[in-house]
Amino acid sequence: MTRQTTQQPGRQPGDETAWTTVVGTIRKGMPVIDADGTRIGKVAYLDGEEIVLEPDEPGQDAEFVALTQVDGVDETSVLLSGRGDATFGLGGEP
Template identity: 25%
Template sequence: MDSIPPIDTEDEGKPVYDTDGTRVGIVTHVAGTEVAVDPDPRLTDTVAAKLGWSFMLDGSDDSYPISLTSIESVEDDRIVVGGKGS
């Protein structure tokens, strides 16, 4: 990825999808370079592992900080995140 898409507090509440179109959570907090996502409780272990969200595999339902570099795009109606290698 060449640049990090702009994200700010107006993006709080947007759903978060992976690049395959699976809804993985919702943005709960944006502050500077920090973005927190509340994982979708229906998120499968396979998708969680692909995203590098190992905390989900332990049954945690806490909000999770994501790296700005994992954000593929910020759209009007969603945020798209890539895998752990993004």
């Protein structure tokens, strides 16, 4: 899936390293953990209401997770809720 970003003019996704959201403060490089405890990636940046993950390989399309899928944020990681992966990467409403 190709990832389209909604950037403000003159801003790049890497300009910020922390974002305050309704679920907590999310920082660049934080691991994203699914409800089963599996690490699915690292935070690259936030784009609107979505967490964009760092691609595993150079040139690979970035995957993303909607903030509505986040169960909680602690000092070191982002934990996703246990709603399954039916909506993973869609960015839609729960």
